[in-house]
Amino acid sequence: MRPNQARFTVATEPIDPDVDSDADPSDPSDPSDPSDPSDPSKLPGARGRGGARRSRHGVLAVIAAGGAIGTGARYGAALLWPTEAGAFPWTTLAVNAAGCLLIGVLLVVLTEARAAPAWVRPFLATGVLGGFTTFSTYCADIERLISGGQSGPALGYLAGTLLAALAAVATGAWTTRRLLARTTRTARGWGRG
Numbered sequence: 001m002r003p004n005q006a007r008f009t010v011a012t013e014p015i016d017p018d019v020d021s022d023a024d025p026s027d028p029s030d031p032s033d034p035s036d037p038s039d040p041s042k043l044p045g046a047r048g049r050g051g052a053r054r055s056r057h058g059v060l061a062v063i064a065a066g067g068a069i070g071t072g073a074r075y076g077a078a079l080l081w082p083t084e085a086g087a088f089p090w091t092t093l094a095v096n097a098a099g100c101l102l103i104g105v106l107l108v109v110l111t112e113a114r115a116a117p118a119w120v121r122p123f124l125a126t127g128v129l130g131g132f133t134t135f136s137t138y139c140a141d142i143e144r145l146i147s148g149g150q151s152g153p154a155l156g157y158l159a160g161t162l163l164a165a166l167a168a169v170a171t172g173a174w175t176t177r178r179l180l181a182r183t184t185r186t187a188r189g190w191g192r193g
Contacts, residue, residue, distance in 0.1 A: 059122050
């Protein structure tokens, strides 16, 4: 290609296994060819001449139902432990940390310990826990603290929430793996006697 020629490529969205369960680039029967970006119908999951896609409506309905439950639980937490105007948003911090802890537990259970129906992960992880955790409110809380002249607490909340969320996911995953390993060792020990 010469330097003065424009090169056009087709932008694709990342593949999410919860929603795009039919896109499998390793499947030779899949008409998609990710190495040929010149034909959008041959991209993974494309709705072109390569064949009809399975409907996403069921997965999206499951995510929406889970999201309604999760956001309802978050709203309930905000009603039980309201944050006064100008106060540090402890409730949002606690909700985000608790949700991330549960995401760590859930994903280890679903990916390493148990086979579950295809709808369980999008319903619980993406829907319920995605709706329960609230990083949009987190951003609004930071803006509210800064607007109220509380830059120090806003920066502390900014960093503290991210650290708490990451630590919670890691703790949930680590603890669940340890408990599963202990349960497996115990079950093997009982089987010998």
